[in-house]
Amino acid sequence: MTDLPKTFDPATTEQRWYAHWEREGLFRPERPDAQPWTIVMPPPNVTGSLHIGHALDNTLQDVLTRRERMLGKDALWVVGTDHAGIATQMVVERNLDSQGIKRAEIGREAFLEHVWEWKAQSGGAITRQLRRLGASCDWAHERFTMDERYQRAVTHTFVEMHKRGLIYRDKRLVNWDPKFQTAISDLEVETKDVQGKFWTLSYPLADGSRAIQVATTRPETMLADMAVAVHPEDERYQALIGKQIKHPITGRLIPIVADEHADPELGSGAVKITPGHDFNDYEVGKRAGIKPADMLNMFDAQAFVVQTQDGLIPQDLLGLSRDDARKSVVAKLEHEGALVRVEERVIPTPFGDRSGVVIEPWLTDQWYVDAARLALPALQAVKKGDIRIVPETWAKTWFNWLENIQPWCVSRQLWWGHRIPAWYGPLKLPDGSFIEGRNQRQVFVGSESEIRPRAQAYYGNDWQITFSEVPAFSYESGNLTMVHEASNQKIAYLQQDPDVLDTWFSSALWPFATLGWPEETEDLRRHYPNDVLISGFDILFFWDARMAMQGIELMGEPPWKTLYLHGLVRDAHGAKMSKSKGNTVDPLGLIDKYGADALRFTLAAMESQGRDIKLDEKRVEGYRNFATKLWNAARFLQMNGVGASDSIAAPEAELPVNRWIIGEVVETLAKLDRAFDELRFDEMADAIYHFVWGTFCDWYVELVKGAFDDETKRVAAWAFDQILVMLHPLMPFITEELWHAMGERPYDLIVAKWPDPQAQVDVASKREMNWVIQVIKEIRSGRTDLNIPPGHKLSLSARLAGWTIRSTGYYERNQAAINRLTRSQITSVVIFPDDAPDEGHPWAETAQRVSAQIREGSMQISLPEFQAFAPLKGLVNLADEMARLSKAAEAAEKERDSLAQRLANPNFTERAKPEAVEKARSDHEAKAAEAERLRAALERLG
Incomplete structure (x- = not known):
């Protein structure tokens, strides 16, 4: 037994114990014959640092993993980081810019060398921080999505899915970031309300008979208008459907089409259709018979105005930014008398979450996944129960998204990431000649070794196949070099697609690529499918559903049996955390102040299925006090000769107080096991908290004070051991420290056996x-x-x-x-x-x-x-006391009733901010309890 200091200092124990666990390989003990249990960590960005969302997500994973390990299973918690394409490229570019180095100037190869150098120096920050949190991952199994082995899995996936017809190239609208000049996912788009304007324009019919009014929030895009849409049942425009309009600036003749997208109740009921620069208009354009290849594009990659295919944009508008183009277009409309009115409006506007610039819907050629084909098995997996979603309310969202899923754009115009394994070469025409152009290229998908024999067969044995980063064809000059002048050797230059894959594409393989797939490894055989995935609901579509789709398609079964979705961590008032609001919480700061155990316990205790967490630092402080309570209980037991127990089963006991505490352990364990089975983290914390603080410390220890006979010492030692074991998944550091301080142990607590009291509740006691x-x-x-x-x-x-x-x-x-x-x-x-x-x-x-x-x-x-x-x-003074209590009770009842009346008013509960309604409910409960307590006190006076 080791005498404990008077006060518990987390800083002195956490680093020491974590280093010990990792050094001894205790995060994944050698258990080849044990039942496997597997969970994968959603890989954090290699650029990132631990934020409060990571702290919640990884605490919940660690709680489950530590318990499964104590149940004797071969518990594998896969850890690793994501290469985070756009985020990492942005960081490295910024670093180079500060040195006066431009990415375009040094070229792709040199730039990627800088990225790998940065990753080696700074990329491990978040994994070091995860250790601070106590994450008991199998670090020997750590993976990175750009590891050589993982890259092979990604390439294999792309090639295999292309063979199956699940990956194809198409021209569609994408979210385009003009600053980074790449397509981005919906997750990387942040919509903000911006004060803007609503312009009503007058478009004349081509025959000059009349004009039709349309409204827009982006007048500059009218330069690429291709139609005006009206509702097919709008009587005002029935006679105009099929007629043409003469564009007031370009002179372009565009048709009036019937489409239900046009809302008769909104504005004039007529809307301009710019299919190359608006997602809704794109669909209207397709329904009107406009092919994507024919849709007009009026912006370049940096969102400056360029000439459309028909050459009708006035020369003085070319080269303008979107803002300048808007001013010029509005001025021209006003000059032509085509500007009807301008109204102030708040406009929801999409911004790049990292670039901070307005996102442009842009028509480009990209690689797509046929998500609709992949979605059907993922839908059925949930319906049949092969995937259990917790809480169940998210299943409806799962169905809704997968039933209405759109093609998935997986190409990104970046340098950092998984290079798309597609190669372009000259296209063979029916007459045997060759041509090469932007839309006239032969595509080969696969690795160089896979492509070479196919390319040789395509071009013929008299051709030399050359893989080159530099294209042999100049689109501007039309010069195609396919013949080597000196030897008259025919050379087919194949250039790899410069784009990389969407990060979500590669991370969708995480549950099995981290286990060695596509090779048939022992890890893959034992640990796929995983048992559970814990994820924030905000990446349900971007990662979780895509993992399910890819897993079923490539592995033949879902990647995990259970999908647990937790809420977001908000501030103490329920507001979403953001740097601009200044209400973000640094988990490392909380760990420094209160210890990792207190933060972990807080997050678990507040994680109630389906609800966001309102994180108040006072709760963390409260659970730091809980750790102190446990520490002081251990010191008290030591002072009374109570040490480590040598029994897993409950000791024999005769005294009612000892028989009672044994029964309380049995009941607490049952509650805890049920909470684990149901993934109720709040109930796990609640069960052990009330047993430790209330039952054991406040009652058992006090009841036996001064009466520590041999039986009581044995029972107290056993009960305290059970506390340490049951509490360990939630508070690993203090429990491990106390486990060893109470006496000599044959093993560390992290690998101790989960409680098995082999006892019943003694009803009489x-x-x-x-x-x-x-x-x-x-x-x-x-x-x-x-x-x-x-x-x-x-x-x-x-x-x-x-x-x-x-x-x-x-x-x-x-x-x-x-x-x-x-x-x-x-x-x-x-x-x-x-x-x-x-x-x-x-x-x-x-x-x-x-x-x-x-x-x-x-x-x-x-x-x-x-x-x-x-x-x-x-x-x-009896009279004074009765008067005081009566007055206080009446005041509490008055406030209680006032709050009840407010909560019964739909105008309040439906229109007030959710945090205000929640506070009113909390205040009502508090006042009701206070009134009840005061009335009970009055009754005690008779």
Whole structure:
């Protein structure tokens, strides 16, 4: 046994124990014959640092992993980082810019060398921070999505899916970031409300008979208009459908088409259609028969105006930015008399979350995945129960998204990432000649070794196949070099697609590529499918669903059996955290201040299925106090000769208090196991918290104080061991420290066996101790409510009634504990049947005396078959106390009723901010409880 310091200091224990666990390989002990259990960590960005969302996500994963390890399983928690294409490229570009180096100037190869150099120096920050949190991952199994082995898996996936017709190249609209000049995913688009304008324009019919009004928030895009749409049932425009409009600036003739996209109730009911620069218009254009290849594009990659295919944009507008083009277009419309009116509006506007610039819907050639084909098996997996979604309410969202899924754009115009394994070469025409152009290229998909024989067969044996980064064809000059001048050798130059794959494409392979796939490894055989995935609901579509689709397609079964979706961490008032609001929380700062255990316990305790977490630092401080309570309990046990238990099963016990605490351990374990089975993290924390703080520390330790015989020492040691084991998944550091401090151990707590008490709840002992605790609580509450000085020793008279109390000996066995824990002395005890004794009965005189004490004014404690009375004469002013309590009770009831009335008003509950409604409910509960407590105190005065 090691004497513990007076105060618990997390900083001195956390680093030491984590280093020990990792050094000894205890995060994944050698258990080849054990039942496998697997979870994968959503790979954080290699550029990132630990934020509060990571802390929540990884705490929940660690809680499950530590418990499964203690159950004796081969628990594998796969850890790793994502290369984070656009985020990493942005960081490295910024670093190079600060040195006066431009990416375009040094070229792709040199730039990628800088990225790998940066990754080696700075890329491990978040993994070091995960260690601070206590994440017990298998670091020996750490993966990176740009590892050589992982890259092979990504390439294999692209090639295989292309063979199956699941990956294809197409021209569609994408979210285009003009600053980074790449397509981005919906997740990387942040919509903000921006103060803007609503322009109403007049478009004349080509025959000059009349004009039609259209409204837009982006007048500059009218330069690429290709139609005007009206609702097919809008009577105002029935006669105009099919007619043409002459564009007021370009002179382009565009048709009036019928489409339900046009809302008759919105504006004029007619809308301009710019299919090359608006997602809704794109669909309208396709329905109107406009092919994507024919849709007009008026912006270059940096969102400057360029000439459209028909050459009708005025020369003075070419080269303008979007803002400048807007000003010029509006001026021209006003000059032509085509500007009807301008209204101020708040416009939802898409921004790149990293670039901060307005995102442009842009028509480009990209690689796509046929997501609709992949989605059907993922839908069925949830419907059949092969994938269990927790909480179940998210299943509806899962179905809704997958049933309406769109093609998935997987190409990105970046240099950092998985290069698309597609190669372009000259296209063979039917006459045997060759041509090469932007849209006239032969595509080969695969690695160089796979492509070479196919290319040789395509071009013929008299051709030399050359893989080149530099294209042999100049689109501007039209010069195609395919013949080597010196040897007259025919050379087919194949150039690899310069784009890389969307990060979500590669991370969708995480549950099996990290296990060695596509090779048939032992890890893959044992650990796929994974048991559970824990994820924030905000990446349900971007990662979770895509993992399910890819896993089923490539592995033949879902990647995990259970998908657990947690909420977001918000600030104490329920507001979303953001740097601009200044309300973000640094988990490392909280760890420094309160310890990792306190933060972990807070996050688990507040994780209630389907609800966001309102993180208040006071909760973290409160659970730091909980750790201190546990620490002090260990010191108290040590001072009374209680050390480590040598038994997994509960010891034999005769004393009711010891039999009771054994039963409480059994019941707590049952609650804990049920919470784990149901993935109720809040209930896990609640069960162990109330047992440790309330049952064990506040009651058991106090009840046995001064009475530590051999039996009690054995039981106390065993019960405290059970606490350490049950609490370990939530608070690993303090429990491991105390586990060893209590005595010599044959193994570390991290690999100890999960509790198996092999005992039952002793009903009689539970009933007795509950009665004792209730008596003590009532006397203590009475003292507090009536402001009786803590140092004053109360003199009480007790009255026992009923056969149960008289026959069990509850009072006699526990009288000393009741007196000690209430600072009271029961001076006389009256025992008589349930009904008051008749005149002349031997106990009548005593009963009359007790009744007289009540009439004089006393504190009354009333429980079934037990009553106690403490005279208050000379101790408190009875009239003043009753007045005080009555006034306070009335005030609490008034506030309670006012809050109840507000909560019953739909105008408040439906229109107020959610955090305001939640606060009102919380305040109502508090006032109701306060009123009840004060009325109970009044009743004690009679």
